[in-house]
Amino acid sequence: MTRLRGRTVLVAGGRVSGLATVPPLQDLGAHVLVTDSDSGAVAKAETLGARGILQDDLLANPASFDDIALVVTSPGLRVDSPVLAAAAGRGIPIWGDIELSWRIDRAGLYGPPTQWLVVTGTNGKTTTTSMVASILESAGIESAACGNIGLPVLDALRRDPHPAALAVELSSFQLFWAPSVRPEAGVVLNIAEDHLDWHGGMDGYVRAKAGALTGRVAVVGLDDARAASLASDSPAERVVGFRLGEPSVGELGVVGSDLVDRAFAEHTSLISVDDVHPAGPAGVMDALAAAAVTRAIGIAPDTVADGLRSYQVGPHRNAVVRTVAGVTFVDDSKATNPHAARSSLLAYDRIVWIAGGLLKGAAVDELVAEVAPRLAAALVMGRDGTQIAEAVARHAPDVPVVTFSTGDDADVTRVAEDADVVMQAVVREAARRAEPGDTVLLAPAAASLDMFVDYGHRGRSFADAVSALTDSDVVDGGEQS
Numbered sequence: 001m002t003r004l005r006g007r008t009v010l011v012a013g014g015r016v017s018g019l020a021t022v023p024p025l026q027d028l029g030a031h032v033l034v035t036d037s038d039s040g041a042v043a044k045a046e047t048l049g050a051r052g053i054l055q056d057d058l059l060a061n062p063a064s065f066d067d068i069a070l071v072v073t074s075p076g077l078r079v080d081s082p083v084l085a086a087a088a089g090r091g092i093p094i095w096g097d098i099e100l101s102w103r104i105d106r107a108g109l110y111g112p113p114t115q116w117l118v119v120t121g122t123n124g125k126t127t128t129t130s131m132v133a134s135i136l137e138s139a140g141i142e143s144a145a146c147g148n149i150g151l152p153v154l155d156a157l158r159r160d161p162h163p164a165a166l167a168v169e170l171s172s173f174q175l176f177w178a179p180s181v182r183p184e185a186g187v188v189l190n191i192a193e194d195h196l197d198w199h200g201g202m203d204g205y206v207r208a209k210a211g212a213l214t215g216r217v218a219v220v221g222l223d224d225a226r227a228a229s230l231a232s233d234s235p236a237e238r239v240v241g242f243r244l245g246e247p248s249v250g251e252l253g254v255v256g257s258d259l260v261d262r263a264f265a266e267h268t269s270l271i272s273v274d275d276v277h278p279a280g281p282a283g284v285m286d287a288l289a290a291a292a293v294t295r296a297i298g299i300a301p302d303t304v305a306d307g308l309r310s311y312q313v314g315p316h317r318n319a320v321v322r323t324v325a326g327v328t329f330v331d332d333s334k335a336t337n338p339h340a341a342r343s344s345l346l347a348y349d350r351i352v353w354i355a356g357g358l359l360k361g362a363a364v365d366e367l368v369a370e371v372a373p374r375l376a377a378a379l380v381m382g383r384d385g386t387q388i389a390e391a392v393a394r395h396a397p398d399v400p401v402v403t404f405s406t407g408d409d410a411d412v413t414r415v416a417e418d419a420d421v422v423m424q425a426v427v428r429e430a431a432r433r434a435e436p437g438d439t440v441l442l443a444p445a446a447a448s449l450d451m452f453v454d455y456g457h458r459g460r461s462f463a464d465a466v467s468a469l470t471d472s473d474v475v476d477g478g479e480q481s
């Protein structure tokens, strides 16, 4: 780390992760240059005392790479992004912000090295990470939830008092750019198709996720074939599995109505299934995973139970918005891939399904075929909405599909005023098509960024449109259809 003193470090991407790297790099004595395709991000970096340069200007002047000793990239940038490709072509090392965080932590720049409890997986990362953070808090350990969840790890490390442990949510992007990270305990919850466009396919995505299993204790979800298969290749001192069924020795699982630890104790009941929230199998799996990584660092069973009990479920995760004339409107905007949408679609018998957005390379045929008998109608929107409409036509030809156009120019930078208008039209149509007893379910199976700021905006837009409905929107609409 000391080798960075007096050297120039290029930070690629000047938003949440990139800006968090500026003060630590300055503390290390580096000259920090931040590049971004967005002039607002460059200007923000300059307010922190870094030099800023627009990405196009940097690329137009190759000599500006001559002084650069290291590139620290934000997670969203792919290997083939122009800045990173140019740096790699010149032999300049590239670290992700998480790689930098790990090295700074090991070097003890802000305090003694912390215990990293890393959570990854296609779905359930935020829920599990928040459960881990809640357990650490119950244990009275100075800690923070950070990483992909929103708070950059470097910001967490710079906190005063310095944390003793961190609940670190890592995305596949972050793991890809952080090959040195060796967590005290790390879990891969599950692996399903997501972000395949970023990784160039499933192999790259799975390889990145396996990075969470390279520390002292590796934890895998045994009910998920891809996650379970990573156990045999893990170099960890200890590999532990969790499952929804009865655990064998060395596993956590469910016995009767209790979550049970048979890995870090002979046979210890941790908490009743009824006390775990969110309710349902996904919540129980996330709780087992959180229990495993915290038991791995010696937290007592009662403390694990206290932490799980005090955990608060995050918004837009299967939340009932309102019931109108016997129709229940549910917001699972957080279902940003088919695997997540599956868990909520299987929870209701007859559904008017609102779906669509950015599929990120994931296929929807298997999901649609499985849930077809539950669908009363499918309303699709967003850039990849037609792919979902076509899958419904193939696997559920009797289910009516309505496609809401969001324009041919829809791209990932478009946050349109008309996104809310489209959502209002979708919700009114859903109300018209639903019958008393039905669920209108926003479980898009896709990211929102082609139309909305993020899934939170999409969920609020849905809830606002639902609030505007009257009983007659449902009842009269039902008579017409």
Ligand SMILES: CC(=O)N[C@H]1[C@@H](OP(=O)(O)OP(=O)(O)OC[C@H]2O[C@@H](n3ccc(=O)[nH]c3=O)[C@H](O)[C@@H]2O)O[C@H](CO)[C@@H](O)[C@@H]1O[C@H](C)C(=O)N[C@@H](C)C(=O)O
Binding pocket: 012, 013, 014, 015, 016, 017, 018, 035, 036, 037, 038, 041, 055, 074, 075, 076, 077, 081, 082, 147, 148, 149, 150, 151, 152, 153, 171, 172, 173
């Ligand atoms: C896409 C992504 O991984 N985002 C995570 C990231 O946020 P950050 O704002 O730094 O995003 P980023 O996409 O890495 O960087 C964006 C910046 O890079 C710039 N940019 C991007 C590409 C490029 O070629 N050139 C360029 O200059 C953009 O103009 C922008 O200013 O770091 C944050 C803190 O660690 C995370 O909370 C956040 O996760 C978000 C929630 C996410 O969507 N994650 C994905 C992986 C997911 O959960 O599925």
Ligand SMILES: Nc1ncnc2c1ncn2[C@@H]1O[C@H](COP(=O)(O)OP(=O)(O)OP(=O)(O)O)[C@@H](O)[C@H]1O
Binding pocket: 121, 122, 123, 124, 125, 126, 127, 128, 189, 190, 281, 282, 283, 285, 286, 317, 318, 332, 334, 335, 336, 339, 340, 341, 343, 344
């Ligand atoms: N173990 C699980 N298996 C399948 N689905 C899950 C699981 N846990 C949560 N989900 C569902 O996945 C969605 C996302 O939950 P959560 O925010 O915890 O995951 P995430 O991995 O952090 O997502 P993202 O990477 O998009 O931020 C929700 O729709 C939730 O109902």
Ligand SMILES: N[C@H](CCC(=O)O)C(=O)O
Binding pocket: 336, 360, 446, 447, 448, 449, 453, 454, 455, 456
């Ligand atoms: N979690 C990111 C963003 C999703 C969103 O906010 O819609 C993804 O799945 O790509």
